[in-house]
Amino acid sequence: MRTPHPAFTPSPATGALLALTAARAVPHAEFVAAAPDAPGVVGVHVDLDGARRLGLTDRALAGGLVYVIAAPVSLRDRAVRAHFQSGRTAASHLRAGVAALLSEDLELDGVPRSPGVSGRRGLTSDAEEELTAWMRAHLRLSWWEAPEGVDAAEVAAAVTRELSPALHSTGVDRPWDRLTESRRAIVQRARRSATL
Template sequence: MQSVRVRLPASTSSCIYSCKMMESPQHLNLATTPLVRPAQADPPRASGVYSWWLDTARFPTPESAGLADLPAAPRLSHGAEQAELLYVGRARKNLHQRILRQHLRRTRSSALRRTLLAVLLPGDGKWAEGASLDSRRRVVLDADAEDQLTAWMTGHLLLGWVRCPSKDETDALEEGWIKEHQPVLNTDGTTHGRELTERKSRFVEGLSCDA
């Protein structure tokens, strides 16, 4: 699927983004958000919207990164970095905790991690190893499997975020970006959400349920 590229001056990538920069935060340009490697990320302890991108400088296609089962949806290309958009999410209270303590640590509390498992599995069956269901039928991983998924994310993805001063502005920005760009790993608010839900359902088939 052909990606969508937005071009901008290279200097834009060094700016610090905030919802306060524009009267309508939902109109901030996602393709200009500064990106960092996850291992170097230090998000603020504040509300905001974050985005995850495939590092296409190292992995030119999703298939080369092991993402063998993505829905057929256009992927926004970053304007200053070699990266393609995968996912947009929000943190109504604390970007630091949401990103570092959930997305990069705990599959139980991260929709992104659970979706990644579902689209990685067709390319390599190892991603089901160490996985089970908790009493609420949420996917959980043992410690080794959590570490493997975190290592994959830090080795293949880039991360950006925008700090927002209020929950309302956080919600508006996330909703606007998802509606406009249809990130390929987002389930809610996208036309391909049902496809992702089906992939996630296939992943949980056969997993044991913890008592």
């Protein structure tokens, strides 16, 4: 008599990867209303028009996934929601990456976060609003809820390493060259405008 094969139980990272790439991604407003108040990982997906405008047509996208957000406290945490809020570009790698790639298309003007301070740059208030509107129109969110005792930040890092989402400038073996160049260019433009 054969022994039954035990049920396959994927690792948390594999479970998150499968959930984020196979689940239906929803608009930001639906995510805010439906995501559970529990730790987990958020996947950010781009639609076809958004992928074209970001220059992602030659990049393989697993379910349109372009960014991964760790939510170690809660999927509803304000740190997760901040990626889709105006005025947060200097503090969000996702917003900064999208802004850099769309800076010419949307004519987004970057500004130093504080006069004379180098490093992260923000956008003018009009550009912040335009970026937020674009992101909410073209980006969708999926999520994976972490089982109790599983470190969501570690799982997010593992998924990021495995998929190398295009809009990640850190946590991947080799960041996308176009993203790196675009981020550098928007910083240079902000520096020039600050000295005028």
